[in-house]
Each structure stands twice: as C-alpha cells, then as structure tokens.
Amino acid sequence: TCMDLQLSSCADAAYTQTAFPNLLEQRSREAVESSPEYILLSVLHHLLEGQCNPDLRLLGCAVLAPRCEGSRVRRPCRHVCEGLREACQPAFDAIDMAWPYFLDCAHYFAREEEGCYDPLEKLRGDLEAEEALPSGLPPTFIRFAHHSYAQMVRVLKRTATRCAQVAKTYSIGRSFDGKDLLVIEFSGRPGQHELMEPEVKLIGNIHGNEVVGREMLIYLAQYLCSEYLLGNPRIQRLINTTRIHLLPSMNPDGYEVAAAEGAGYNGWTSGRQNAQNLDLNRNFPDLTSEYYRLASVRGTRTDHIPIPEHYWWGKVAPETKAIMKWMRTAPFVLSASLHGGDLVVSYPFDFSKHPLEVKMFSPTPDEKMFKLLARAYADVHPMMMDRSEGRCGGNFRKQGSVINGADWYSFTGGMSDFNYLHSNCFEITVELGCVKFPPEEALYGLWLNNKESLLSFVEMVHRGIKGVVMDRFGQPVKNARILVKGIRHDVTTASDGDYWRLLPPGSHIVIAQAPGYSKVMKRVTIPLRMRKAGRVDFILQPLGTGHKKLSRELQRTVPASRDPLGEPPQLDLEPLGARRQPSAGGSKPWWWSYFTSLSPHRPRWLLKY
Numbered sequence: 001t002c003m004d005l006q007l008s009s010c011a012d013a014a015y016t017q018t019a020f021p022n023l024l025e026q027r028s029r030e031a032v033e034s035s036p037e038y039i040l041l042s043v044l045h046h047l048l049e050g051q052c053n054p055d056l057r058l059l060g061c062a063v064l065a066p067r068c069e070g071s072r073v074r075r076p077c078r079h080v081c082e083g084l085r086e087a088c089q090p091a092f093d094a095i096d097m098a099w100p101y102f103l104d105c106a107h108y109f110a111r112e113e114e115g116c117y118d119p120l121e122k123l124r125g126d127l128e129a130e131e132a133l134p135s136g137l138p139p140t141f142i143r144f145a146h147h148s149y150a151q152m153v154r155v156l157k158r159t160a161t162r163c164a165q166v167a168k169t170y171s172i173g174r175s176f177d178g179k180d181l182l183v184i185e186f187s188g189r190p191g192q193h194e195l196m197e198p199e200v201k202l203i204g205n206i207h208g209n210e211v212v213g214r215e216m217l218i219y220l221a222q223y224l225c226s227e228y229l230l231g232n233p234r235i236q237r238l239i240n241t242t243r244i245h246l247l248p249s250m251n252p253d254g255y256e257v258a259a260a261e262g263a264g265y266n267g268w269t270s271g272r273q274n275a276q277n278l279d280l281n282r283n284f285p286d287l288t289s290e291y292y293r294l295a296s297v298r299g300t301r302t303d304h305i306p307i308p309e310h311y312w313w314g315k316v317a318p319e320t321k322a323i324m325k326w327m328r329t330a331p332f333v334l335s336a337s338l339h340g341g342d343l344v345v346s347y348p349f350d351f352s353k354h355p356l357e358v359k360m361f362s363p364t365p366d367e368k369m370f371k372l373l374a375r376a377y378a379d380v381h382p383m384m385m386d387r388s389e390g391r392c393g394g395n396f397r398k399q400g401s402v403i404n405g406a407d408w409y410s411f412t413g414g415m416s417d418f419n420y421l422h423s424n425c426f427e428i429t430v431e432l433g434c435v436k437f438p439p440e441e442a443l444y445g446l447w448l449n450n451k452e453s454l455l456s457f458v459e460m461v462h463r464g465i466k467g468v469v470m471d472r473f474g475q476p477v478k479n480a481r482i483l484v485k486g487i488r489h490d491v492t493t494a495s496d497g498d499y500w501r502l503l504p505p506g507s508h509i510v511i512a513q514a515p516g517y518s519k520v521m522k523r524v525t526i527p528l529r530m531r532k533a534g535r536v537d538f539i540l541q542p543l544g545t546g547h548k549k550l551s552r553e554l555q556r557t558v559p560a561s562r563d564p565l566g567e568p569p570q571l572d573l574e575p576l577g578a579r580r581q582p583s584a585g586g587s588k589p590w591w592w593s594y595f596t597s598l599s600p601h602r603p604r605w606l607l608k609y
C-alpha cells in the first residue's frame with residue numbers, strides 16, 4: 001500500500017506517496033534513515049560542493065523512496081539516470097568516490113516502454129512553466145519590478161521564444177543550491193560562434209544583494225528582443241554583428257537571502273556571498289600577483305597565465321567554476337560585471353602592484369583601452385556625469401566617474417583581473433548606484449539611466465582590429481599570437497583562426513606569430529572616429545628547417561597547460577584529487593571517516609579500490 005513519503009532529504013520530490021519495501025528491499029522508514037545509502041544522499045550536496053545537485057539526490061530518492069501510485073510502485077527512467085551519470089561521474093572522480101551502486105542505471109531504473117517516470121520532472125517543470133502576460137498588454141511590455149528566480153527564468157525563456165531567430169537561453173552550470181545559472185544569448189545565429197563575430201558577456205548580481213544589475217539585464221534582454229522585432233536599425237545591426245550573452249544572476253542563492261529581507265530593508269552585506277559563504281568576486285585565481293612577478297622579468301609573456309594548481313586545493317564555488325568553464329566555450333572579447341553600492345566604473349587591475357598599498361594606481365598594459373571602455377559607459381550615464389558633490393558616488397566626480405580598481409581599493413581574486421590575465425577578454429566593473437537593493441519604484445529610472453550606457457558599452461566590442469590568421473593554404477591557424485608593439489599583452493586566435501584586438505585610435509604595429517611559422521608584421525592606423533573594427537588578416541609562411549631552434553623557443557613560450565579546467569571543452573573539472581590532497585599509499589579518502597562514524601555498516605561500495 002502507498003503511504004506518505006516522510007524522508008526529510010526527499011521532501012522536495014515530485015510525488016508524495018511511497019511504499020515499502022523500497023527498491024533496495026529496505027522495509028521501513030527507520031531502516032532507510034539509518035542506511036548509509038540515505039546518509040550519502042543527505043550529504044552528497046556538500047561532498048560534491050554543489051555539483052550535480054539536487055538532481056542526484058532526487059534520483060537517489062526515487063530508488064530509496066520509490067513513487068507509489070494506485071498501490072503500485074513506479075520506477076524512475078533509465079535515460080535520466082544515464083544522462084546524470086555521464087554528467088556527474090567526474091564530480092565523483094574528483095573526490096575519489098565510486099559511483100553509488102544503487103544508482104546503477106541498468107538495475108534500478110526502467111525503460112520508457114515499461115512506463116517509467118522522470119524523477120527530475122519538477123526541477124525541469126519549474127524552469128519551463130509559462131507565465132501568461134496580463135491580458136491587454138503588448139508583448140513589448142517590460143515589467144519594471146524585482147524578479148524572483150522563477151520569474152527571471154520565465155521572462156528570459158519567454159523572451160527567447162518570442163525572438164527565437166535571434167535569441168536562445170542556456171545554462172552555464174548550477175549555483176551551490178542547485179539553481180541554473182541561466183544565460184540569454186542574442187546573435188544572428190544563436191547557439192554558435194560565427195567567424196569574426198565578436199562575443200560580449202554582461203554579468204549581473206555576482207554579489208547576491210546587489211540586485212540592480214540583475215534587473216537591468218532582464219530588462220535589456222526584453223528591450224533587445226522587442227526592438228529587434230520592431231526593426232530598430234541600431235539594435236538589428238548590433239545583434240547581426242555581435243554575439244551578446246547576458247547572465248542576469250551569477251549568485252541566485254545570495255539573491256534569495258537578500259530578497260527575503262526585502263527591498264529597502266536589506267542590510268549592507270546579507271546575501272552578498274553565495275550559499276557556501278564565499279564572496280564570488282574574491283574566489284577567482286589570483287593571477288595578478290603572478291603577473292607582477294612575470295612582468296619584472298624581461299621577455300616573459302604576461303598574458304594567458306595558467307591557473308596555478310594550488311588554487312584547486314582551496315574552496316572553489318560552483319558559480320566561479322561555471323564562469324571559468326563558460327570562458328572556455330566562447331572567444332569572449334569584452335565583458336562587464338554589474339555591481340551596486342556606489343556609482344562609478346572601475347577597470348583592472350583591481351589588485352595593487354604593491355601588496356601593502358591598498359589604494360594605488362595599478363594600470364594594465366592596456367590602460368588606454370580600458371579607460372575608453374569605462375568612458376563609453378560613464379560618459380552617457382546622466383547620473384555619472386552629474387557634477388554635483390552631494391550626489392551618489394560624488395567623490396568620483398572629478399575623475400568623471402571612472403577609476404582604476406586598485407586606485408579605489410585593492411583586492412585579490414576578482415573576476416576582472418582573471419578575465420584579462422587568463423583569457424582574451426577585457427572586463428570592467430560597473431557600480432550602478434548607491435542603493436544595493438532599491439525599492440521597486442526606483443527601477444524604471446535606473447533603466448533609463450543605464451540603457452544607453454549598456455548599449456554603447458556593448459558596441460565598443462567593435463573597436464580596434466579583427467581578422468583571420470591563416471597559413472599559405474588558407475587553413476586557419478588557431479592559438480596564433482597577435483602582438484601590438486608597446487603593449488605587453490598578446491591576444492590569441494580562436495579555433496577558426498579569428499581574432500579581435502581592442503585598440504585605441506592611432507597608429508599601431510601589429511605582429512602575428514605562431515610556432516613553426518615566420519612572423520608577419522603590419523602597420524595599422526585606426527582613425528579617431530572609426531566605429532567598426534578594421535579588418536587585418538595575416539598569412540603565415542612556414543619556417544625553413546634552419547629555423548627549428550626558433551620554433552622550439554616559440555613553443556616554449558606557450559604556457560605549459562596543467563590546467564584542470566581542461567581543454568578541449570571537457571565538461572567536468574579537476575584532475576583526480578586535485579582539490580583535496582590525494583589519498584596516498586592506500587589510505588582511505590578524507591570523507592571515509594565520516595561514514596564510518598555514523599553507521600556500523602561501512603559503505604565499502606563508495607571506495608574505488
């Protein structure tokens with residue numbers, strides 16, 4: 001007979017009735033609760049640091065507390081299990097844990113013909129539910145309100161459906177509490193990179209209690225879609241020539257904490273961190289210290305710095321990891337991270353060149369370009385241009401509301417420094433206003449102030465030069481370096497051989513080089529008012545055999561990659577035991593003592609060896 005499901009770890013399952021014995025032949029609720037299988041499910045989320053959960057837990061619940069309907073037990077679907085196993089095996093490998101026997105897809109799960117059900121249906125359902133617009137409103141209607149997670153997801157999905165030919169949503173991973181980090185993308189051909197089309201990302205709500213960026217990006221998505229459909233030539237040109245990715249909330253768990261306190265009542269810091277209490281904008285690898293070290297040595301490369309291995313020994317938030325993985329999937333050129341609490345645009349470096357100086361101007365080699373990028377935002381923002389002393393962010397008015405990050409205050413582990421030093425992407429930080437969680441009535445005004453800034457910033461991705469690097473047969477050369485004399489920061493070509501180099505107006509000497517080829521040099525002049533990237537292609541000639549030594553030298557300058565994020569786009573990170581010290585010489589993994597202390601039944605099936 002069916003009875004109420006009363007297991008606390010399975011309380012969010014899509015059904016409410018279960019039956020005993022379960023699929024493991026456990027005969028009572030007490031027997032389940034004291035079993036190592038159930039204990040595992042209860043702590044899985046923390047063991048895997050949020051990866052693959054709550055999906056895996058719900059999958060396990062479908063075995064330990066099977067769905068009961070009309071006094072019949074139903075089995076969960078095998079294909080759901082297989083999909084999760086493929087996606088989540090690496091997370092188990094990373095902590096040296098075997099795939100739990102009771103999640104054996106062939107054994108405890110059923111095929112569709114046998115009438116299985118999807119135990120994750122509710123999880124998906126939450127994301128796909130349609131919300132009808134209040135009747136009588138045009139589809140271009142934007143609700144200038146705060147959006148809960150579910151509302152945000154609905155708006156983004158609805159927008160992508162309405163603009164299906166130019167928009168698409170996708171998830172870059174999950175937050176610690178299991179919320180999808182949902183992105184909406186706009187492009188002439190959503191879902192794919194096009195040759196020489198530059199890619200931009202805008203990220204909001206990295207600090208969960210700084211909510212204006214989240215709302216601005218939700219409105220921007222709707223605005224881009226509507227204006228595209230209405231035939232706005234500027235928006236059509238922008239979308240047809242650019243791939244724009246919007247991630248309104250990088251920290252949806254923190255947002256929940258802040259939103260629970262409510263607009264206007266939110267304290268200065270509650271909800272800033274993610275669910276693990278990590279500040280995501282301090283959680284990226286500190287490559288800036290490494291940069292300062294390298295920069296003091298003549299002739300070394302100071303760009304595309306690899307992630308140091310010790311980084312993985314510390315706590316890495318799933319949100320941080322998701323961003324790093326995302327950066328591998330597309331050749332991003334430009335980015336902005338939207339914050340709140342002040343009114344200013346800041347640009348790298350955020351970490352001071354002197355570790356003890358908390359306020360010290362610390363420019364990158366691309367100082368000129370970064371200033372232009374920051375200006376593109378600030379100069380068209382009516383509040384940032386306001387010269388009155390008493391205004392929000394008034395102490396930045398002399399600098400025109402633009403400041404070098406470390407000159408404002410120095411910190412390490414930030415996202416912008418990481419973008420610049422690890423990839424080809426230039427990222428700035430925008431502080432959208434003094435109130436982190438403003439009342440709803442303020443949102444429309446904030447949108448009016450930021451709309452033009454956001455658009456003109458995104459358009460900046462078309463500054464400088466772009467082109468393709470090929471060999472003499474017209475084959476693309478990927479990972480070739482594009483050097484600019486006088487700027488010690490190279491960019492590299494993407495997999496189709498295409499590149500983008502943001503550059504300020506003026507004359508530049510640009511060099512393309514790749515291992516095994518002779519380098520090619522070109523002089524380019526970028527006119528003052530040019531708003532389209534100039535096209536500069538390079539054709540590389542192979543080096544003769546006499547040049548082997550040089551070629552070897554060039555090879556050596558390519559960073560040796562012992563990088564757990566893994567290339568090519570490998571879905572899960574971290575080599576075996578990179579995060580925790582590997583269990584040496586046959587000793588048990590770190591989590592073993594936890595299980596043995598809780599239950600007399602030792603779950604040897606969790607051990608790989």
Ligand SMILES: [Zn+2]
Binds near residue numbers: 207210339340
């Ligand atoms: Zn912030």
